[in-house]
Amino acid sequence: MADERSDLLQGTLELLILKTLSLEPMHGWGISQRIQQMSRDVFRVNQGSLYPALQRMKGKGWIRSEWRTTESNRRARYYALTSAGRKRLAGERAEWERTAKAVYGILEWRGATG
Amino acid sequence: MSLLSQARERLRALVSRSREERDLAEELRFHIEMETEANLRRGMGREEARRRALIALGGIERTKEEVREARSLGLLEDLLYDVRYATRRLVREPAFSVPVIATLALGLGANFAMFTFLDSIFLRPPAGVEEPGQVRRPWTEIQFRSGAQFWPGYSYPQYAAIQSVVGDRVHTALYLYPRDTRFGPAGNDLQVRVSWASASYFPLLRVRPEIGRLYTHEEDRLGAGANVAVASQAFWRRQFDGDPAALGREVVLAGRPYVLIGVVAAGFSGVDIDATDLWVPLASQPGWGATPWWRNHNVNGFQILLRPFVAMEDHTLEERIAAALRTPEALVRPADTANAVRLGSIIRAQGPGKRQQEVKIATRLAGVTIIVLIIACANVVNLLLARAVRRRREVAVRLAMGISRARLTRLLLTETALLALLSAAAAVLAAAWGGALLRGWLLPDVKWAASPLHWRIVGLAMIAGMGAGLLAGLLPAMQGTKTELTGALKAGGVDGHARRSRVRATLVVVQAALSMVLLVGAGLFVRSLTNIRELRIGYDVPQIIFGAVAFDMRDSIRDARLPQALTEVAERLRHAPGVERVALARMAPTRGFSSVPFYPDVDTTRIPKPFATYNLVSPDFFAATGLRLLRGTNFLASTGGGMPPAVIVNEAMARAQWPGMDAVGRCLRFEPNGQCYGVIGIVETALFDRLIEEPRPQFYLPLENPPPQAGRWFSSLIVRAQPRARGVASAELQRALREAFPGGRPSLMTMEQALEPEYRPWRLGATLFTAFGVLALIVAALGIYSTVAYTVAQRTHEFGVRIALGARHRDILREVIGSMLRTTAIGVAAGVGLAIAGGKFVAALLYGIKPTDPGVMVGVALALFLIAAGAALGPAWRAARVDPVTALRTE
Secondary structure, three states, X not given: OHHHOEEOOOXXXXXXXXXXXXXXXXXXXXXXXXXXXXXXXXXXXXXXHXXXXXXXXXXXXXXXXXXXXXXXXXXXXXXXXXXXXXXXXHHHHHHHHHHHHHHHHHHOOOOOOO | OHHHHHHHHHHHHHHOHHHHHHHHHHHHHHHHHHHHHHHHHOOOOHHHHHHXXXXXXXXXXXXXHHHHHHHOOOHHHHHHHHXXXXXXXXXXXXXXXXXXXXXXXXXXXXXXXXXXXXXXXXXXXXXXXXXXXXXXXXXXXXXXXXXXEEEOEEOHHHHHHHHHHHOOOEEEEEEEOOEEEEEOOOOOOOEEEEEEEOOOHHHHHXXXXXXXXXXXXXXXXXXXXXXXXXXXXXXXXXXXXXXXHHOOOEEEEOOEEEEEEEEEOOOOOOOOOEOOOEEEEHHHOOOOOOOOHHHOOOOOOEEEEEEEOOOOOHHHHXXXXXXXXXXXXXXXXXXXXXXXXXXXXXXXXXXXXXXXXXXXXXXXXXXXXXXXXXXXXXXXXXXXXXXXXXXXXXXXXXXXXXXXXHHHHHHHHHHHHHHHHHHHHHHHHHHHHHHHHHHHHHOOOOOEOOOOOOHHHHXXXXXXXXXXXXXXXXXXXXXXXXXXXXXXXHHOOXXXXXXXXXXXXXXXXXHHHHHHHHHHXXXXXXXXXXXHHHOOOOOOHHHEEEEEEEOOOOOHHHHXXXXXXXXXXXXXXXXXXXXXXXXXXXXXXXXXXXXXXXXXXXXXXXXXXXXXXXXEEOOOHHHHHOOOEEEEOOOOOOOOOOOOOEEEEEHHHHHHHOOOOOOOOOEEEOOOOOOOEEEEEEEOOOOOOOOOOOOOOEEEEEOOOOOHHHOOOOOEEEEEEOOOOHHHHHHHHHHXXXXXOOOOEEEEEEHHHHHHHHHHHHHHHHHHHHHHHHHHHHHHHHHHHHHHHHXXXXXXXXXXXXXXXXXXHHHHHHHHHHHHHHHHHHHHHHHHHHHHHHHHHHHXXXXXXXXXXXXXXXXXXXXXXXXXXXXXXXXXXXXXXXXXXXXXXXX
């Protein structure tokens, strides 16, 4: 079961976190669940690397955090995008699209003569 | 904007480190709970659900560590965290940190104190002088009775000759070493240090006035000098509270009025180790006698300073000065024509002159302090090693929890650096205190111009402290992080490496050997001191007080009355409380001498005349000083002018002049074929002026009816106090002199004080070597103790087993102590070798004992063995008392 899922590519975790948080502020566990869910269970977030990543992004000023109460009335640290984070998401997204297009182009290559 | 927010975020993290930690813990707890609940919903059991959640996160502590690493993007934060962590550890382990800091502080402090002392004498140029490297002092080789020696003193005619020869290329200045001079009106006892200096002195040194002005060449014209004075800033602040209105005020120096015209810039207080308070023009110096001092070769204590303003080889300058000194007007004695001249630095101690014995001792002690430092470092390495081993388990646990090795090394290094920093700071304090102490011990008469501490010392102390600490800490830190996880965790903290205990044993050997060297040194110096103290010098030193009276200015009428006045004082004192005897003499013994040509009644072509000095004494002189009359009789008490011409000689004189004959009854004449002064007695040979000297021929002439060639003047009172009543007698003497000479200053000195500078080097050698030796011994004993204690702790298990198997307590005791004694024995053997090799460096400073003295060697070796056994006893006792059951259970 676990074998069918993929670990996240290095560097894509931050992009996915940014995307997740652009929808709504979320706590750490929620982010991991949302990514798994949005990727239709293909991506399994390594929870051990989630929190360091969040910490790094906070350090870079892309996200901020605050303590809030969840629906089930528990205290949790929620993360939200800053304006710098939104800009970063746009940039990362464009970069990703460019890369994806290029990779796709290579995979679809049939030769110059064909 | 983003930069600013980043900075803010980091700052916030920095300030609220503990809140961050709490938040992180709570966040992760929340995460685990949520994941556990999700797992429960998937149908797992509670235990399993929680276990899975923890696995998915990859461990709470590990995640925390990674978040911390992600958080600490800045080095500063890392450092702050490490420092806090290290501080906590050091505070929590005082049994480790206190000895380390104390040993390093003592080791370094001793070195810096010594360096400070040597620095202020040898290395540091006088403050406030511009480009001091260009200033030179000329030294001339002079034949003294003790041999040829370079000397920095000149007479004015010599200076004038030098100036006229080299003045076209070299600035020249003349000054007199600062002297204690009475300050203020008569009756005032305040002494200030006054230096007579030519007007060229300040421009040569490029010293400028802070306020007011300096004196000019016009004011320093010989024969017409102005009575003006320039103050040092320190003196101005001390005496006038730094009041600018002090300028123009009158200051009275030795009874002569001067006008204060300026204060020199801060920092400058002369060019010698003694601080100068006031400078006055050379030409304002009062003359005495018929010849003005600037034409008198006998007034020759002036120092010359030179600063070439045209590029010039030292060698050329030396030759020109030598030539100048050979000109007829500069020549003091015909024999001096071949005298060599050598240029020295502005720092007098760097010159070619003879060094004081105290300074020689200081240079030897510098070697000693370095040995102390090596011992201290060995000790610190030892302590750190022991601790690194104790920490293996902790390190292993941290590594297992996921801390990176680089991070761990950094943490351990920070700890060592902190330790080193604390030690260095403690060392600076120790140096400041020890430096002042050394100054007081070694050169107590100097009024220091420079403060003992200097930024160079502080900097050096810091660098050396950090260096020593880091070096000592690096090895254990590297070893610590190399820990293999499973081994360390399994071993339960037991040090399995035999290699490491060999390292520790070697350190003990080194410490024992070096302690041996220092203690042998201490033993030798102490024995020297006892030998010196036991030296019979003739006088009953503890009971004797010298008295005299000093006047600001000469007064021929008063001078003529002086002998009579002193005789009356002596007469009155004879019955004063505490006084046993009172004598009169031209000079107090050991304080000076007179000489006069004499003609003995022997064939001087066969028995050459010795160089003999004499003193003019009253008949009670011998009883008062304790000099024993060996043969013959004393001078008669006053007979009212009818004293027959007589002389008393000392034994050395009798042996030298009348070898193999009876000197009593022989004749001394003071002009060829003149009146015979019969030798009526022989006294023991007393100390002349040095503790160690060849017996000096001396003779004594009576105050009454001395030969006219000797003159009749005398100026000293010698009081013999009753035993343990020296204080009372001194007070009586002081009072009597005050009453008899209202305008003068009584000057009193106990003979002990007079001889103190003679004993001082010997006492110093003994005191300082002993102090450092004991210091080294304490440090070494600490090392031995910690090594044995550590070994015993490591072998608790083994001892437990052996006791369980029937080993007796004293077997274990014997084994533990025996192994330490074997290690010490190697150290002692090495130490004996080193001590013999190093002996030649101190041989010249010893008296009556050879550096290889077997008694001292054996004594010190025994002491070391005793100390080693003593240090090992406690831990060995613990080893023998190991309870087998407990020892085996702790595993």
